[in-house]
Amino acid sequence: MAIQTLQGADLLATRLNSLVLVPDFFEGNYAQHEWFPTDTEEKKKALTSFVSNETSIPRNVDTLLEITKQYNTLFPSVSKWAALGLCWGGKVAVLASGPGTPFVATGQVHPGRTDKTDAEKLTIPHIVLASKDEPVEEIQGYADVIRTNGIGGHVETYSTMWHGWMGARANLDSEEGNAEYRRGYTQVAGFFEKYLR
Numbered sequence: 001m002a003i004q005t006l007q008g009a010d011l012l013a014t015r016l017n018s019l020v021l022v023p024d025f026f027e028g029n030y031a032q033h034e035w036f037p038t039d040t041e042e043k044k045k046a047l048t049s050f051v052s053n054e055t056s057i058p059r060n061v062d063t064l065l066e067i068t069k070q071y072n073t074l075f076p077s078v079s080k081w082a083a084l085g086l087c088w089g090g091k092v093a094v095l096a097s098g099p100g101t102p103f104v105a106t107g108q109v110h111p112g113r114t115d116k117t118d119a120e121k122l123t124i125p126h127i128v129l130a131s132k133d134e135p136v137e138e139i140q141g142y143a144d145v146i147r148t149n150g151i152g153g154h155v156e157t158y159s160t161m162w163h164g165w166m167g168a169r170a171n172l173d174s175e176e177g178n179a180e181y182r183r184g185y186t187q188v189a190g191f192f193e194k195y196l197r
Contacts, residue, residue: 002168005086008185012084015189016196019078023067025089026054057113060092068102080104082192086167088112090128097122105195107188109166110134116141125152127191129184133163154191158184 006022013020031050035043053059068081083106085093090108097106098121107127111134119126119142126146130139139157146153158180162169166184171177 004170004172004181005167008166008181011182011185012189012192015186016193018196019075021071023063025060025063029054055088057088057091057095061095064092064096065102072102080196082106082196084109084188086110087164090114091118094118094122094126097124097126099123105192107191109184109188110161110163114138114142116145119145122146122149122151122153125191125195127153127188128155129166129187130155130157131161131163131165132157132159156187
């Protein structure tokens with residue numbers, strides 16, 4: 001897991017004075033740097049297998065819902081839960097935000113695989129912080145749905161930030177990158193704070 005992602009979790013925990021858990025959805029199996037570029041059949045096969053198995057959206061939605069049940073048992077003093085997904089994890093978070101969700105609020109940052117129809121199924125407040133690299137039409141679709149659904153939420157594009165600026169690709173050595181990383185986590189914390197209190 002990228003240190004920048006763990007530091008982001010620490011920022012949320014500090015700001016919210018809350019327990020923040022970062023589950024390993026890949027169970028220790030990660031995409032390997034040597035698979036890129038995917039210029040051989042072996043590399044393509046390895047990446048395709050990883051994407052089909054470890055990053056399977058339906059599998060990981062089920063995993064998120066199941067581990068949240070386990071967390072309720074492990075941490076009985078926690079009465080409200082929120083979920084934040086980065087990249088493809090954003091798709092997982094939004095798909096776990098419909099009827100029967102265990103969460104009071106969810107969000108996604110530099111979301112991957114965005115689809116406006118996912119936003120139409122929301123039953124809880126949801127925040128989306130997009131980068132300049134996400135599909136403008138899909139992000140606008142989310143904004144339109146969230147603005148009119150009566151549930152609550154926020155959609156914003158960080159127009160100078162790249163996909164991954166709050167996760168593994170965060171550049172904390174850059175003044176602007178560090179500032180926008182911190183602003184993003186502060187914004188998510190402020191959003192969650194309204195629903196977790």
